[in-house]
Amino acid sequence: MRFEYCPFCGGKTVGRETGDEGLVPWCDNCTRPLFDMFPTCVLCVAVSDEGRVALIKQNGVTDHYVGVAGYIKPGENAEEAAAREVGEELGLEVTGVRYMRSYWYDKRCMMMLGYTVFVKQGGLKPSCEVDEAKWFDMDDAPAALRNTSLIQQLAELVVKAYKSGEL
Ligand SMILES: [Zn+2]
Known part of the structure; x- marks a missing residue:
């Protein structure tokens, strides 16, 4: 702007x-x-204590899953926004967040801050903004996301970091 x-x-x-x-x-x-x-948003990959990944479908988009994302509100920091968005949209208890990296989203002129959000494995209780929420085995999560999308890039980074013990 x-x-x-x-x-x-x-x-x-x-x-x-x-x-x-x-x-x-x-x-x-x-x-x-x-x-x-430009707006600054958080982009989240929710990972449970059992090593599973929760993804959502939103806005009537049916072919691919996406990660939880949302705007940072004035007065909160990015970590609080990531924890809040995942808690609200998935209805899960958030136990921690870890910053991964940032992405410039050219199509919408936005800064996306990528996070791993740690949650307790449990029943998904998606908010009314979410059409569907689903658990994936970690290895299957990147393939459920649109090829080369920012969320797929972030999910691949999270899976790699998780498997190497960095998370
Ligand atoms: Zn003025």
Whole structure:
């Protein structure tokens, strides 16, 4: 998101040379630069204490499973967002989170922070936002996800780390 208008006062921005950043939108009223912005989301692979992976189907998309994902709310950190989203969408008890890596999601201009979210194995109680939730054996999880998608890349990373004992 590039600011033509200041989101604080509504005034039109002007371009201003700002340090190493080059021309940055600037608000004369608020005397502040308005750097380009994008939403930051968490992307999660839920792994149980029995080494199984919970994936979901959402928004009527039926051919592939996806991971739990969601926006970080103002005031919470990314780890809290990952734990909250998995807890809400799968109805499972979250026992820990581990940051894996980040992905730039070009299609939607978003920053995705990838997490392993550790959960207690149990009955899935998906939220109303979720069409279906299912447990997978760890080895089968990446194949249930769309080829080369960010969530498949993250799931492959999680499986590798889990099997090598890094998780
Ligand atoms: Zn302003």
